Amino acid sequence: MTIPAGLPVSDTCVDLLVIGSGTGMAAALTAHELGLSVLIVEKSSHVGGSTARSGGVLWLPASPVLSEVGGDDTAADAATYLDAVVAGSAPRELSAGFLKHVPATVDLLRRTTPLRLFWARDYSDYHPEEPGGSAVGRTCECHPVDTSILGEYRTRLRPGVLDVNVPMPTTGADYRWMNLVTRVPRKGIPTFAKRLAQGVGGLLLGRRYVAGGQGLMAGLFAGVLRAGIPVWTNTALVRLEGDGERVTGAVVDHGGREVTITARRGVVLATGGFDHSMDMRWKFQSEALGANLSLGADSNAGDGIRAGQELGAGIDLMDQAWWFPAVAPLPGKPPVVMLAERSLPGSAIVNQDGRRFANESMDYMSFGQRLLELERAEGRPVTMWIVFDQQYRNSYVFGAVLFPRMRLPQAWYDAGIAVRADDLTELGARMGVPVSEFLATMTRFNQNASAGTDPDFGRGRSAYDRYYGDPTIKPNPNLRPLTKGPFYAVKMVLSDLGTCGGLKTDERARVLREDGGAIDGLYAVGNTAANAFGTTYPGAGATIAQGLVYGYIAARDAAG
The missing domain is CATH 3.90.700.10 (Succinate dehydrogenase/fumarate reductase flavoprotein, catalytic domain)
Structure with a gap:
């Protein structure tokens, strides 16, 4: 199926091919805004990837979301913190590239999607005692989003982790107090009532509000629909076209038929990690791991990582996951x-x-x-x-x-x-x-x-x-x-929440060969790439934020 009606599922040529419909949507939106033709292909029947199943928070240090409401975080403080917690487990350039492009990525989301972000103040960094760490935190969330804006494609948004009988769009900041409703009723009861009224009242008005990862991906999906970027669902990556020097496109499988997509400017691998590839997990992580216990999307089987390796790409941090x-x-x-x-x-x-x-x-x-x-x-x-x-x-x-x-x-x-x-x-x-x-x-x-x-x-x-x-x-x-x-x-x-080891990349999101040289035209973002923060999780939302930011970086690099 093509969402929205656009390129037919047949051999075609575009400027940028994005494989995966989670945080890779940021790359697609950036490329479209820069005037490139873009195509997103998605292995499953739903869009949103693991992000749609997550809490949907974003770790956005020194961003306008914080400064506009009085936050005094600086990029220098955030860099000091990342130096301390990453501790050499990933190239410093990756943290620097992330921090440099956080404000521009926030601006992109505001221009191209209906998302409204807010600072989840007091949601501490995960290691606030380290130099540069913040007890008030750098984590942001999006206000609940009405999925009715997706129109006929609302049901194509990947479902969340929990089945909810009563609609109640709960942000992470809400959950903190709703969890304490019997202990701190002055906070818990009004929060509970507000979200219940929004959810049930919205239905009476024809609105379907969601929060967390569902809300974040609904906003990104709405931006993609508004831009007219085609999305091919039920379309799996078979192999990349090219060699160890340059990638020119990809061959995908749609309904048992191979289709060749030529990508003039590049291919962005955003296929997630190897969450449900137990052969990879037992090999790289632990033979004691239970089968398919991951909360990541069930379509995440390491496809992008394997395809990159076939062209000589290096891998790193394969023993790591967002446990x-x-x-x-x-x-x-x-x-x-x-x-x-x-x-x-x-x-x-x-x-x-x-x-x-x-x-x-x-x-x-x-x-x-x-x-x-x-x-x-x-x-x-x-x-x-x-x-x-x-x-x-x-x-x-x-x-x-x-x-x-x-x-x-x-x-x-x-x-x-x-x-x-x-x-x-x-x-x-x-x-x-x-x-x-x-x-x-x-x-x-x-x-x-x-x-x-x-x-x-x-x-x-x-x-x-x-x-x-x-x-x-x-x-x-x-x-x-x-x-x-x-x-x-x-x-x-x-x-x-997904694995976070994968293809080696540089500060431009380019995939690197085992010898350290870049493969021209090939990019990896999100959990397809090795964690930009090495063996650490700096703060809530660092996984999704780096996927969005490096998606923005990849598209700009591809556009030249």
Whole structure:
């Protein structure tokens, strides 16, 4: 199918070919604005990629979104921070290229899409204590978007991670307070009511509001439709045309028929990572990873990375992913998203030995890296349980769909991913962990939590930890002892938001050969490229932001 009606699906020639319809749309919009003819091809039947399944936030340091509302961030401070956290795990030029083009990318989004961005103030950088780090954060979001602007193509937007029965367009900033509705009702109730009214009221007016990744991709998609840029869906990359020196186009598969697309100015690979290519994941990451636990789009199978390698492109950081701990899935189902759960007081995470092993509140990528480090050090997979009490269950949302006081699903108990007991001794036995070790762990945890400290792992010391904590708990919003049953334990798995190792690129988004030379006419952005920030996640939205910014950079370079 072609969206909108435009180039027929047959051999054709364009200036710029964009393969993938997630953040690659920024490259398409930039190229179109510069007067180039553009074609987007998308492997699946939906547009939006993994971005449409994400929280949709953007890490935009020193951007006009911040400065226009009084933010005092500077590119120099952001550069200092990136130098500190990237720590040489990626070329410094990649961070510099990103920072240089953030303001222009924001301007592009404002000119070419209906997106309205706002600063999610106080959403701390993930490592704010590092030089240049910011406790007030550099993360931005888009206001909810009415998908009715997509007209007949509204159903072609990739669905989100959660099925929502009641429309309630919730931003990340909203979620923070809605999660605390029973603890901070003066914030939670008005936020809840506002979004419920917007969602339900919008339907009465013929509007369908979405937020997060759905909202971001709806805005980008609307810009593509308005520009008349054709999108071929159900069209998969077969191979790139050209050699190790220059790429001239690509051969794609549409309905079992090969079609050749000549690209005069270049090809932008925006096909996502290798999230669901388990052969690649077991080879480069860990043989202990569960099959298809990724929250990334199911069409992400490393197509762009493999195609680049066939032409001699180098790869880097293939052991890395945007790790994201989640509730273990029911048979045949995906993992259940966890966001604030690990940070909230009245909970702790233990391994199969009944011991804590990390600061539960740390950012999700670092948490996953810690888990894999332990696996390598111990020579065995690490299993984990999040343990909490009834007060915790009465107070907070769990798994994004269980509101306070709701019972854990019986299906979780039946599948063995949840257990319940009146005391910790019985709970440990039902979890299958060594009871004596578990009791010793919880005794120490409770003693320290009573004093508001965590000398073992430092939970609650970072501004990032505290962002998703409970501000009504003093002195540490992330710590409270678990002393009164019933108690619960829910099994967790290591999921991810997508892989972030891929093709080596330079500050112009050009794909590099193994010898370091650029392949003329070939670009890679988003998770098809190796993470511009190396082995780190600087702040919420750094993955999507670099995809958009480097899409902008790639199109400008292709345009000359």
